Amino acid sequence: MADLDQRTHPTTTTGPHHSSGCVTVHETHSAYVMLLGSVAYKMKKPVQNDFLDFSTVDSRWRALDREYTLNARFAPDVYLGIAELTDPEGAPPEPLLKMRRLPESRKLSALARSGADVTEELVAIARIVARVHKFSAHENTIDRAGTREALRGRWAANIRELRALPRPIIDPAVIDEIDERSARYLAGRGSLFDLRVAQERTVDGHGDLLADDIFCMPDGPRILDCLDFDDDLRYLDGLDDICCLAMDLEYLGRLDAARFVVDTYLEAACDAPPRSLVDHYIAYRATVRAKVACIRALQGCATSTADAVAHARLALMHLEAATVTTTLVGGLPGTGKSTVAAEYAARTGAVVLSSDVVRKELAGLDPSEPRHSEVGEGLYSASVTDHTYAELLRRARGLVAAGRSVVFDATWTDPSMRERARLLSTLAHSTSIEIECVVPASTSLQRIATRRSSVSDATRQVYEAMTRSRAPWPTAQKVSCAGTVSESVEAALAVRSAAVRRSGDSRR
Secondary structure, three states: OOEEEOOOOOOEOOOOOOOOOOOEEEEOOOEEEEEEOOEEEEEEOOOEEOOEEOOOHHHHHHHHHHHHHHHOOOOOOOEEEEEEEEOOOOOOOEEEEEEEOOOHHHEHHHHHHHOOOOHHHHHHHHHHHHHHHHOOOOOHHHHHOOOHHHHHHHHHHHHHHHHOOOOOOOOHHHHHHHHHHHHHHHHOOHHHHHHHHHOOOEEEOOOOOOHHHEEEEOOEEEEOOOOOOOHHHHEEEHHHHHHHHHHHHHHOOOHHHHHHHHHHHHHHHOOOOOHHHHHHHHHHHHHHHHHHHHHHHHOOOOOHHHHHHHHHHHHHHHHHHHOOEEEEEEOOOOOOHHHHHHHHHHHHOOEEEEHHHHHHHHOOOOOOOOOOOOOOOHHHOHHHHHHHHHHHHHHHHHHHHOOOOEEEEOOOOOHHHHHHHHHHHHHOOOEEEEEEEEOOHHHHHHHHHHOOOOOOOOOHHHHHHHHHHOOOOOOOEEEEOOOOHHHHHHHHHHHHHHHHHHHOOOOO
16 A cells, blocks of 8 residues: 655655545546645646646656745645655655645635625735735746737637647637637737736736635635646736636626625735726636636546536636727717717726817817817817827827727717728727717707806807718717617617627627
């Protein structure tokens, strides 16, 4: 019978010698964890694939020694050293990582599934992760892992491994859409990733934060099992690190906890990324877990096929949410477009760019200061209008490259201006949405006559002149703004949802 021996390694522990007892074994795709009394022993499987190699005893020894060192950053009192599993018949001894055994009932996953209030635990977890990130080394090798090219490579590796499986677990069309959406986001967000690297947001982190590996003890959480087999996968944006846990909590049915842990981490890390990047990283993490579940399914795990499909579905949902959009909210004066644009932006996390505001800013005026001009003259001449729209597009270009969606609040009566906005969206790999707010003429005129404290200088004469000169807008979806604001905004959001869904299918 094999025995535990602890005599041969510098970091060997001095715990008891076990030759018998009741052992409970847990299995992952790359390891076995044996629970025996007050301790746990982890043994690597002799597996080899594109992202890890534990095929020899020496490689498993190095991996466990590395795991011991790296995990001490998060839970130094849990990782106790390296032991050996010896064979009386003379086979090479197998290295084991010896750990303090923690109660299953205190796993974050168990608490989350039970619906328990884990607010205090999540605060502590987020702060521990932020602290490890704060004291991470920053060197070229680490910083390179935060670049767009590095993330693109990690996405490509996961997609390649999913497509190379000996039998499909996930619908190939779903994998294709994940690939297309993730690539499109990366293609248009160069300045975002450059900024993240410049801000030293790339860290030597955990790499695989999952609720099953976090124990919420009375004296604070213990975070276990960081990714040790590939430094390049553990070097990552700190936001990516915490989004792994957010993804897992959401998968467990705790969207509230997922959002809370991200928000708490961002506060602790003094970070303010665009929401699209949060969704992108959650999608990436869900794709990684989908791949792992596929591997487990091929190893015979009965529940892993459903896990893989569900994680792929979660990835797609967040890739849709991460879609960067440029929305033209237009229409004649008095149609309610500014009100709809503001609420639409608030609901989607977008930035509003208003032609009325920008026009006056360019003239050095307070946006709320009235400035009436004859139609087509002064502040509303063709040249000023062209300059205003050019500035709107210039500002939008920087925002979408930084991962921020934009809502243009303007009349958009000129087809050439609309085409320039579409071109910007295409070049920025964002989704263009066009909404025309419409109401009966009598409603518009009544609103113009009774309007107070508005940045708009539109009058009845302006409305009538624009009505005569406006060109048809066949590419816009018309939204009636004659009812309540809520009804108009919901209609506009429905237009957006349909456009975002279509953007993920290149065949449409």
